Amino acid sequence: MSPDNETTQARTSRIINMQTLRRVVQSLFLLWFVYLFLAAIGHYDAASGELRPISATAPVDFFLRIDPLIGATAMIAARKVIYISLVYALPIVALTVLFGRFFCGWICPLGTILDASDPLLRRKRKKTLPDKRFVNIKYYVLAFVAVTAVFSAQLAYLFDPISLLTRTFTFVIIAPAQMAISSLFPDLATNRYMPETQLFYRMNLIAFLMFAAIIAADKLGRRFWCRNLCPLGAMLALLSRFSFMRRIVSGSCNHCTLCARECKMAAILENPKEYNAPECIYCYTCTRVCKPLATVIRPGFASHGYTAGYDINRRRALQSVALGLVWVAGVKTHVSAKRSRDSEIKTSSPVLIRPPGAMAEEEFLATCTRCSECMKICPTNGLQPALLEAGLEGIWTPILIPRIGECTQKCDLCHRVCPTQAIQPFTVDEKTHIYIGTAVIDRSQCWVWNSDKPCLVCDEVCSYNAIDWKEVDGVNRPFVNEKTCTGCGICEQHCPIQPDSAIRAFSFGDKRHWSREAQKRYRGTAMSDE
Numbered sequence: 001m002s003p004d005n006e007t008t009q010a011r012t013s014r015i016i017n018m019q020t021l022r023r024v025v026q027s028l029f030l031l032w033f034v035y036l037f038l039a040a041i042g043h044y045d046a047a048s049g050e051l052r053p054i055s056a057t058a059p060v061d062f063f064l065r066i067d068p069l070i071g072a073t074a075m076i077a078a079r080k081v082i083y084i085s086l087v088y089a090l091p092i093v094a095l096t097v098l099f100g101r102f103f104c105g106w107i108c109p110l111g112t113i114l115d116a117s118d119p120l121l122r123r124k125r126k127k128t129l130p131d132k133r134f135v136n137i138k139y140y141v142l143a144f145v146a147v148t149a150v151f152s153a154q155l156a157y158l159f160d161p162i163s164l165l166t167r168t169f170t171f172v173i174i175a176p177a178q179m180a181i182s183s184l185f186p187d188l189a190t191n192r193y194m195p196e197t198q199l200f201y202r203m204n205l206i207a208f209l210m211f212a213a214i215i216a217a218d219k220l221g222r223r224f225w226c227r228n229l230c231p232l233g234a235m236l237a238l239l240s241r242f243s244f245m246r247r248i249v250s251g252s253c254n255h256c257t258l259c260a261r262e263c264k265m266a267a268i269l270e271n272p273k274e275y276n277a278p279e280c281i282y283c284y285t286c287t288r289v290c291k292p293l294a295t296v297i298r299p300g301f302a303s304h305g306y307t308a309g310y311d312i313n314r315r316r317a318l319q320s321v322a323l324g325l326v327w328v329a330g331v332k333t334h335v336s337a338k339r340s341r342d343s344e345i346k347t348s349s350p351v352l353i354r355p356p357g358a359m360a361e362e363e364f365l366a367t368c369t370r371c372s373e374c375m376k377i378c379p380t381n382g383l384q385p386a387l388l389e390a391g392l393e394g395i396w397t398p399i400l401i402p403r404i405g406e407c408t409q410k411c412d413l414c415h416r417v418c419p420t421q422a423i424q425p426f427t428v429d430e431k432t433h434i435y436i437g438t439a440v441i442d443r444s445q446c447w448v449w450n451s452d453k454p455c456l457v458c459d460e461v462c463s464y465n466a467i468d469w470k471e472v473d474g475v476n477r478p479f480v481n482e483k484t485c486t487g488c489g490i491c492e493q494h495c496p497i498q499p500d501s502a503i504r505a506f507s508f509g510d511k512r513h514w515s516r517e518a519q520k521r522y523r524g525t526a527m528s529d530e
Contacts, residue, residue: 018297019288022105022283022284026115029107029108029112030112034169036059037060037169037376039060040417061373061419063109064163064373064419066088067160067162068096068232069145069156069232070089070157071085071086072235073146074149074156074367074422077150077366078367082420085420096239097239097242097243099243099282100240100278100281101237101240103236104233105281106281106282108232109161109162110226113165114218114222118222129257131220131221134228137229139234139238139310140319141234142235143317143324144320144323144327145324147320147321147325148324151325152362153331153332153365156231156369157369160232162371164211167372168208168211170375170376171204172204172207175199175201197381197405200404201384202387203387221266222265223264226265227266237279237310238310240278241277242308244301246299246301247280248298248302249273249305253273254292255271256272257270258290259272262289263286264281264285265279265280267279267280273304274306276309282297332393334393336394349389351507352394352507352510353401353489353505354398354512355374355378355383355414356486357414358436358512359512361512363422367422368422372398373419374423377417378411378413379408379411380408381404382401382489382493383398383399383400383405384399384401385397386398386399398414402489402493402505403493404493405493406488406490406493407489408463408490409464409488430516431486435510435514435519436507436509436510436512437509438480438485438506438509439458439492439503440480441479441480441503442501442504446478446497447497448475448476449477457491458491461493465484466481467479467480483523483525483526487510489505
């Protein structure tokens, strides 16, 4: 049935149904995102030392796995196929080729939040055509991100909406919410599904300001971020060029341009019968506001009114590539990237302690998407976003800060939620020979060394029996056995010396660049020495 022959009542009912369906689907995906986010919290019982299973309807990092921008940039930067990303993201790519940018309009949780916040933030808009001056910026951002990925200095995490939203929820929402619940509902705060200790995160204010800027940008136009800046949207737009979903306008169109003025993505051209297909997210706003009911969206191959132009400026594209090369050159030749001559450890970062199972540093930086999932699930809150410990290239990546929380012996949660496997799978038993650092005793601060006072704290709490005692000057004094110490930091966490611990974990014992088997053999030499 053509748009001209379809009855007005039937068409109105169908438009309402599609609008309702889209809002329901959007809401369900947002709720699912929140549910999976919360499902990765509070899975370690400190009293019993037991892990609780992660029970969810899907992997808790599901949205990060299906994100094709995260998967593509991680694989390009790491120079290898990440099968977990390939399996989950390929269906999104295939469906986008067939049905267009449905992900942006129906699934993306950040897009849903922007749609929900739009009526609360925007003033009454003038009935003018939306500003299209910045629409192509997202393609230049995508080019910039792609260049950095090619040279393994990727920046996709800074712009990707799923990574950005997960990071915002972790750093900005979860800790204040936990604090409020603990104050107002103390009984609920002891629930087994909540973290047992109050969470704290560095860089929470920066994460908040970035997210607030994205929301506030809607003052300039609906879905300003999605329309103009999002590189994932640009990638999906490129993929959707030949989709068979079509916006069709019948002869009853009176050229009122109301659809063009109300279009969230500025996809409708000055002639309302024409639209730029790669920019359309199939939100059905144009069908809802069309008073003569002349507009329909449906599968087909009609070419009338269909355009798929990108109007990308070659000079600006080259400038984006050049900017990406400048970034790569800057971070790769900065002193923070320097390695010691006989190892892979960064000589400028003695406190750069990565989670257990993390890849060797270069590969880890190329693969990690800075989503904060591992930081959120860490039961001791010890995993924190890096500031400059790993240089500019390593900002937002997870590092262990033992003074905040140690790497608990019986925990293997971080690798379970890593969407790109930058943290490789490991078992609790394997943690005895996964070396992330080495503890060092500061004899000038240690009571046993500087005052001959008895203190057994580091030895009592050590999970790997790495503290040896030897008689020096007639007094038994503690020494760290470097072959059994894994750098977990529990000794630093519990040391009574304040503010700086008398025993601290450092990264120079890191052996991530060794194979798992080589680390196990190294651990075995400690046993034979005994």
